[in-house]
Amino acid sequence: MSIYVVGHKNPDTDSICAAISYAALKQAMGEDATAIRCGEINKETQYALDYFDVAAPILATKVEAGQKVIQVDHNEVGQAIDGLADAELIEIVDHHRFGGLNTAGPIYVHTEPVGCTSTIIANMFWDKNINIPKDIAGLLLSAIMSDTVLYKSPTCTDKDHDAAEKLAEIAEVDLHEYAMAMLKAGAGVGDKTPAEIAKTDSKPFSFGSYKALVSQISVMDTAEVLDMKADITAAMKDICDKEGYNLIMLMVTDIIEESTDLVFYGEPKKLIADAFKQDASGDCIHLPGVMSRKKQIVPPLTEAAAKF
Amino acid sequence: MSIYVVGHKNPDTDSICAAISYAALKQAMGEDATAIRCGEINKETQYALDYFDVAAPILATKVEAGQKVIQVDHNEVGQAIDGLADAELIEIVDHHRFGGLNTAGPIYVHTEPVGCTSTIIANMFWDKNINIPKDIAGLLLSAIMSDTVLYKSPTCTDKDHDAAEKLAEIAEVDLHEYAMAMLKAGAGVGDKTPAEIAKTDSKPFSFGSYKALVSQISVMDTAEVLDMKADITAAMKDICDKEGYNLIMLMVTDIIEESTDLVFYGEPKKLIADAFKQDASGDCIHLPGVMSRKKQIVPPLTEAAAKF
Numbered sequence: 001m002s003i004y005v006v007g008h009k010n011p012d013t014d015s016i017c018a019a020i021s022y023a024a025l026k027q028a029m030g031e032d033a034t035a036i037r038c039g040e041i042n043k044e045t046q047y048a049l050d051y052f053d054v055a056a057p058i059l060a061t062k063v064e065a066g067q068k069v070i071q072v073d074h075n076e077v078g079q080a081i082d083g084l085a086d087a088e089l090i091e092i093v094d095h096h097r098f099g100g101l102n103t104a105g106p107i108y109v110h111t112e113p114v115g116c117t118s119t120i121i122a123n124m125f126w127d128k129n130i131n132i133p134k135d136i137a138g139l140l141l142s143a144i145m146s147d148t149v150l151y152k153s154p155t156c157t158d159k160d161h162d163a164a165e166k167l168a169e170i171a172e173v174d175l176h177e178y179a180m181a182m183l184k185a186g187a188g189v190g191d192k193t194p195a196e197i198a199k200t201d202s203k204p205f206s207f208g209s210y211k212a213l214v215s216q217i218s219v220m221d222t223a224e225v226l227d228m229k230a231d232i233t234a235a236m237k238d239i240c241d242k243e244g245y246n247l248i249m250l251m252v253t254d255i256i257e258e259s260t261d262l263v264f265y266g267e268p269k270k271l272i273a274d275a276f277k278q279d280a281s282g283d284c285i286h287l288p289g290v291m292s293r294k295k296q297i298v299p300p301l302t303e304a305a306a307k308f
Numbered sequence: 309m310s311i312y313v314v315g316h317k318n319p320d321t322d323s324i325c326a327a328i329s330y331a332a333l334k335q336a337m338g339e340d341a342t343a344i345r346c347g348e349i350n351k352e353t354q355y356a357l358d359y360f361d362v363a364a365p366i367l368a369t370k371v372e373a374g375q376k377v378i379q380v381d382h383n384e385v386g387q388a389i390d391g392l393a394d395a396e397l398i399e400i401v402d403h404h405r406f407g408g409l410n411t412a413g414p415i416y417v418h419t420e421p422v423g424c425t426s427t428i429i430a431n432m433f434w435d436k437n438i439n440i441p442k443d444i445a446g447l448l449l450s451a452i453m454s455d456t457v458l459y460k461s462p463t464c465t466d467k468d469h470d471a472a473e474k475l476a477e478i479a480e481v482d483l484h485e486y487a488m489a490m491l492k493a494g495a496g497v498g499d500k501t502p503a504e505i506a507k508t509d510s511k512p513f514s515f516g517s518y519k520a521l522v523s524q525i526s527v528m529d530t531a532e533v534l535d536m537k538a539d540i541t542a543a544m545k546d547i548c549d550k551e552g553y554n555l556i557m558l559m560v561t562d563i564i565e566e567s568t569d570l571v572f573y574g575e576p577k578k579l580i581a582d583a584f585k586q587d588a589s590g591d592c593i594h595l596p597g598v599m600s601r602k603k604q605i606v607p608p609l610t611e612a613a614a615k616f
Contacts, residue, residue: 101408105421109406112414
């Protein structure tokens with residue numbers, strides 16, 4: 001039975017490309033591994049898949065008992081494919097905080113505080129002296145440029161930078177030109193409804209006893225989202241009521257200005273006020289220099305919740 | 309400020325030797341790292357330190373806020389040095405199950421399902437093409453032979469075996485002769501009180517809502533422990549009352565016969581009965597072929613608790 005390699009729910013470019021690439025690495029090592037996904041492909045990821053002519057992983061919303069699974073780009077239970085608790089988790093390759101990881105026995109885990117899971121996977125190919133095929137190099141590069149927002153995110157490390165430069169050579173693309181075209185393909189509101197905007201690239205988190213959803217939309221101009229703020233917060237109220245969240249936050253991240261407007265609905269707003277040391281009695285705060293959910297949004301909320 | 313490298317409370321040979329060796333690897337890579345320990349050195353470990361003429365790590369029962377810490381050979385909060393929650397955890401190198409790991413941000417984690425943390429560390433030296441000094445090779449070898457009980461434990465993998473053979477060459481010792489002498493130095497009851505026996509190499513675990521302590525004593529002849537069973541279970545009752553455990557289990561592991569007598573006190577005994585499919589209404593069950601707490605005791609208890 002093939003081992004499934006899967007990224008998080010509501011997959012971003014890293015979750016899709018890391019799954020495909022890690023399955024390819026395993027296959028090159030003689031193991032039977034297949035990339036799957038547990039959510040729709042977004043426009044940015046579709047651009048990368050089309051550009052390098054790679055098929056999307058098979059959509060599987062649930063894994064069965066006994067299935068061997070490798071998680072890439074996530075480790076928190078709330079972000080994982082349904083059925084994972086009954087399946088057999090055998091590996092994790094990730095670059096996120098740990099959110100209460102529990103396993104029955106020891107497993108293989110490799111996490112690093114770098115900007116992208118695909119950076120770790122590219123280095124695994126190189127450490128094992130296995131050639132990275134051109135299309136896989138293109139996908140790994142796409143994931144790094146997506147996660148680090150063209151190196152601008154504070155999560156970006158020298159290791160991400162070095163990997164991306166080497167991968168661009170293998171993939172035979174002009175790094176900046178390709179990355180900007182890919183980001184543009186995924187940026188903006190397009191024809192999304194307010195509810196879809198509120199859930200763009202969303203991930204659930206527990207901050208202390210509060211259940212929160214943190215979404216992120218990347219734009220070239222924040223006005224196209226902020227002009228719809230009233231409709232978006234109304235949609236957030238709906239999502240809170242239906243899905244049992246205490247708080248929903250949407251990062252409206254300007255990839256040109258390198259800042260984020262955080263639009264939010266729910267309680268306690270004091271958690272947001274404490275985390276970012278701003279008046280959060282309204283429904284939006286401006287966070288200059290903030291681009292990373294992982295490094296600049298989740299840690300202050302985690303720390304604020306610990307002091308509640 | 310030096311980074312502290314520390315094993316678990318009540319350290320065994322792997323926790324001490326992995327801390328010393330990983331600090332040595334970090335130093336060889338130009339980082340300022342110091343091995344510390346948060347408990348007494350046992351007789352087996354002292355034999356290894358004396359044989360290879362290495363000083364024991366500094367005893368530190370608590371780490372201060374802001375201190376950078378690397379955990380080796382453990383990841384569960386209950387097994388970690390006091391004060392860790394306020395310190396800055398930057399890395400984990402381990403070979404155990406995950407017991408609810410939570411971090412504020414991403415960190416470096418390398419775990420593998422192998423028999424010994426020192427096997428992972430030996431391979432890190434080799435992967436980075438850094439020579440392992442003779443004394444460090446001796447300590448890494450000691451840890452592997454201790455954790456795998458001379459390759460006999462079911463946790464032992466080919467990777468442990470291969471590493472130990474290479475390390476014995478570097479350390480210039482006859483592997484079997486040295487390992488048997490080291491195990492003998494640590495085996496048996498010696499002048500321990502019943503309470504000390506009950507807490508030999510003990511580790512706390514949470515099985516569902518039950519707080520348990522699982523200890524392990526290695527012997528050449530189980531009679532020397534089982535003859536004191538009444539005094540040991542009386543001491544266990546005392547420990548439960550004072551330290552708030554629901555259950556205490558002592559693995560009396562016969563390293564010659566390759567079996568374990570599990571002596572226990574507390575409730576629910578049904579957890580033990582369910583886990584090992586035996587009548588557990590008394591205070592001891594015999595488990596042929598069982599030598600590993602990690603692979604043969606903790607997983608069945610975890611699974612039994614999940615079905616409670």
